[in-house]
Amino acid sequence: MTVTLADVAARAQVSPATVSRVLNGNYPVAASTRERVLKAVDELDYVLNGPASALAAATSDLVGILVNDIADPFFGIMASAIQAEIGGPGGRAGGERLAVVCNTGGSPERELTYLTLLQRQRAAAVVLTGGAIEDAAHQAAMDSKVRKLADAGTRVVLCGRPPAPETGAIALTFDNRGGGQELTEHLIGLGHRRLGYIAGPEERTTTRHRLEGHRAALAAHGIEEDPRWTVHGRYDRRSGYEATLELLRRDPSLTAVVAANDSVALGACAALRDSGLRIPEDVSVAGFDDLPFSIDAVPSLTTVRLPLAEAGARAGRIAMGREEAPPGGIASVRGELMVRGSSGVPRVS
Amino acid sequence: MTVTLADVAARAQVSPATVSRVLNGNYPVAASTRERVLKAVDELDYVLNGPASALAAATSDLVGILVNDIADPFFGIMASAIQAEIGGPGGRAGGERLAVVCNTGGSPERELTYLTLLQRQRAAAVVLTGGAIEDAAHQAAMDSKVRKLADAGTRVVLCGRPPAPETGAIALTFDNRGGGQELTEHLIGLGHRRLGYIAGPEERTTTRHRLEGHRAALAAHGIEEDPRWTVHGRYDRRSGYEATLELLRRDPSLTAVVAANDSVALGACAALRDSGLRIPEDVSVAGFDDLPFSIDAVPSLTTVRLPLAEAGARAGRIAMGREEAPPGGIASVRGELMVRGSSGVPRVS
DNA sequence: TCATGTATAGAAAGCGCTTGCTGTAACGCT
DNA sequence: AGCGTTACAGCAAGCGCTTTCTATACATGA
16 A cells, blocks of 8 residues: 555665665665666655654654643743754754654643653653752652663753753753842842742742742842742733732732743733732832743833743754753753833832 | 563563553453563563554554744644643543644745655644645645645644645634634724734735735725735734834824734734824724733733634544544634724724 | 353564675776 | 775665464353
């Protein structure tokens, strides 16, 4: 039914081996022969059988990209950048690799299962993006899986995720703590002393690091934090909206709200406006990530820019072995404070 | 080096055949035997060899999802929904399928190459999302490829893309024309007579259909369109910003700007504000898609809501053969006009 | 008691490709 | 002329799994 290598070989009057070599271009073949083979391939509309080829060659052209939420531009941007470097089609010829974006939805089980699936496919490389889940058991399971992948020759790169020592994975970590600290220091510098914080989901490294940075800034300036000032929620706008209302309820005297990321900050803005508060005159707002829409918010969002595309591209190149790994296998990627319209001096109370 | 089925079989003291059957659960195996095998699998840390299995069984658990731009939430949301239905891990057991999100970047070649790559992998299904490129040659090539995929048993579903008759693909099309028309009629109903239109890239079905709807509305109300009122650009905010400045330059008397999508509309809003114009008092703005951030814009965006997640989910189910295809293999998905703060009566000139 | 079923396990033939090794011309060199 | 090279091309042995067909062991009904 389907056309096989043998069919092409028969038509081109050569052996299957020759056809394979023409297709892979990894062995000298006389120009005339090559031409004949190519012609047969074309005429028969032959398409290589991926699994068979992967089995025989014991290699695969799949590269996995794990993301927490593909509908979130934070991950979309990284995935896009990684993928552009992976080559996919369009990369330099020969290296046609299929980038597989896997959406874990933040679920530990899915994360693990996807890793197994990729292991099963003998993926050439795997890039894990975004924060990790902070659960000892799960982390141990992940580390062990990653080590196995690495041992099996799959290059594993962590992009925007904390290093996993001893696993053989290369890490490009975001300096969430430093960024968070810088951001809050900016607000403190403006005069804010009562700052609400909308954190991401608990048990996530990103959440914890950003919050730690925030607290470090407070501590550095001798501001004692009121436990009521921190609320946890998801990384989306809805959560930001609700959390802000909650913060306002707990302490209406807050003069600034720091959000776990830009989407959350947008929700916070909406909640503040709906509560009749002006930004930044009544309450300042700050986000994190600097996603494309953040500059468009009204007022535009003060935030910490993370070089998502750049980091993704670098992760992609490392995964493809096209760039050297950073010394020690770990690199920290810094964010850049973007001061914009949503932050200002606090209102006089 | 790596553990194979045979190793597991040896350890469990059964034949490879039995191990395979235990793993696939598609043949009766005595409980005691199964247990022994599972234990061996566990002890040896065995992971099935995907390519080998795919080769022998002549099936694959890969499902491809083609998107134009993964960094755009429009596609991210659809991809996420499709993928959730595909099963991925977390779906019902047994059907562990690997969803492969492929980013074409809107390039015709990449689109085609990805399809070939998926064909090579003998993908179980392929979902093509978003508008198609309107180039006769390319379209013919795509159709032929799709037909081949379908013939080979790969289920092909188009989600938010015009039907491709005779190719065997199921289509879930967005009614871009109807939505565009309704949107513009809303503005006309408010009293607008001078409407600018920021269209997407040329040679795209989505662009054309939305624009046609817009024009149909104008025509229906006897409004003659000035060619200066239409500008083409990309589907992003930057493009919307620039196009709006251009429109304003061409005709400052415009009272409304209709954008190709929400991101473009946001850029338009920014440009208007930067030009000292109020929304909607001076100029009304309308978008398309109703992405999550649109309701958060200030003022919130009047737009046409497309049920991206629902359509994606349905496409996913159809791709998995879990839902029947619509009659005739074609279904039109309607958008819903969302009237919000960015549109109002025109200023008196 | 013997033919017949039923449940379970194994043997073995591939699936379609890659690749190490083995020819075999044609070539160049002494 | 003789022989080592060089440049291709083919043979055939797998890669690790699935699955058909066959074998065995009991249980069953007449």
